[in-house]
Amino acid sequence: MNQIYKQKHELWLAIAFTSFAINDEKIKSKLYDFSQIAFRHMKWISSELLLAGENYNYDREMQLCKKESLFELIEDLKIKVEAIQNHYPHTRLGSRCRSDDAYLLEYLTSLLGNEQNNHPITAFNRECIYEEKNLSKEQIDALTLFLFEESYKEYELVLVYAYMQARTDDVLQFSVFEDLIAESHFHLKSFGNMMAKLGILALPRELHEMSYVIHDLEKFVRNGIAEEEAAKEMCRELSSKIKDEELSKFFDFINEQESYHIALMQRLLETDISNEAAMTNLDFDEFWSGVDI
Amino acid sequence: MLENIQVPEGMNPEILEHLMNPQNYGKLDAPSGVGVAVDEKSGEYVIFYVQTDGKIIDDLRFATNGCQDTVVVGSMFTQMIKGDAIEYAQASIQKLNDKLSGASAQQQICADMVLSAFIAAMQNYENLQNGKTEEMHVLKMKESCENESDI
Structure with missing residues (x-):
């Protein structure tokens, strides 16, 4: 479970910082909402860990994806969201996380489907x-x-x-x-x-x-x-x-x-x-x- | 390499690089020595991890809850001594101190904390070599950032 906490911590940062990097206010705002959901996942995972008598820490190994186009950032974020899916526990909370991420993945895929969304990243x-x-x-x-x-x-x-x-x-x-x-x-x-x-x-x-x-x-x-x-x-x-x-x-x-x-x-x-x-x-x-x- | 050290004053591309990507930041899994320099008044600290065979500093990491000056000095100092002889690192401390003599009081305190943490890590290594049981070596700073008005 501590591993999933670490991955969730990294995913929260990845979503939040992708939001910060994007200039389009609508996409920025939507992604920021998703980052807040990811942060709540972190909070709930930490509660379950403590209830189970386990601990967690704030170690992380991630690098910030620094790309020059919005599509490259979104592609990278998609990979990160997909990578965590098989690690969620088979619990009510794990199910909630998978459901939220599935919705996020649908949103990211929809962005990539419209070339007009692809802006330079500065x-x-x-x-x-x-x-x-x-x-x-x-x-x-x-x-x-x-x-x-x-x-x-x-x-x-x-x-x-x-x-x-x-x-x-x-x-x-x-x-x-x-x-x-x-x-x-x-x-x-x-x-x-x-x-x-x-x-x-x-x-x-x-x-x-x-x-x-x-x-x-x-x-x-x-x-x-x-x-x-x-x-x-x-x-x-x-x-x-x-x-x-x-x-x-x-x-x-x-x-x-x-x-x-x-x-x-x-x-x-x-x-x-x-x-x-x-x-x-x-x-x-x-x-x-x-x-x- | 020492000649290239710049005191973090004003912003230039090198300083910006250290701010955006601090070098050797974090922890080592199995260090030979761990040292901490702590400012008890403000709660600020620098922790240093070294991996050494007693002659060469093979690897090292640092972490801090301090200000950006501390981060920049830590990043520069670790970059400077990584892979070099311990003697070189010791000489570097003196040279870095000399270079910082013209810096602001706060920058000197920050740099001192970085260098003290490194010294503490080396002391921990020496203590462990001499059979002493010590998880890490801690040095308490006498000067505090909190005394400086230009924070």
Whole structure:
């Protein structure tokens, strides 16, 4: 089952990043919906694994498909969806996953049946030009660094919160994690689409277990609040640096959302977060017995 | 090769390449040494895996939850020393430190964390060779990114 979790994780990313890479808004939106369904499959598979007393991790081996035409991307995605089919378990959940994927495969096949859908893909061309906006090199550089920094962070947050949500019995914690996951999905989508516009779309790097096996939830949340503050500052700086009304408004909007994330995280601090034993499988007393340098 | 190292300041095609495709990122299945450098204040870490026979660094990987400067330095440093002698790697640490002397305080802290993680991995290898039982060697950083206002 852990293997199917890994494959589903890779498929979620493949569908989401294919969506980001495509310019056609209708196809982009439809594929993004499918990526969210794939993410829910991940969540349900993780629940079944934990119920069965098994574990899973966020290791992955995938490469992002970087092609120059929409049809090539869709063909590649089709292969990836087909490859997972025989690995689903023969359970109610396995049946649901197969049914959803069959519908997705039909949609992908229908796209390939109409040559008018085949558009050039510019998401990987590294041109670093943002639509028709007249941004200076300095502004593009700042935007590029921001997008790499924050797309990784949002991916990390989605997975870390999902890992913790799967392991909590506290209703309020579960609800806060749900909101934070949804928010990070939206940010990841926004930043992924912006990276594609700049021609620098890339997968966020893989998460190491040290990032998601949380041994001290309170410390994690406090560090998370500090990170949100740093992200707010980056948004503020970027908003003032980029002399474009539309982009500045967007970063102010993201900045305000980060403020509410902090409020949500502060709610976590009000819950019983001393019960973090279930969230770790590492012996951290031994782990931290290092030497100062 | 050392002459080609560029401090990640501003954006150029080489830096962009490291951002889009960090080299030697991830884990090794059966490493000879594992080291971690951790900033306890911010929770940031770099973990380093090395595969060595004591003379040559045959393979290596790193992973981090840190910023893009850390990723770029890690990618460059691992690319630089992979397949080379340990002595070369040790000399590279000093040369890289010299090169970074003009970089921002934050970049120096990030680079220091990468280099410390590598040193920790080599220490773990040495400890294991000397019969010590140690899953990984951990070094706690004294300087924290969190102190820097230009994050």
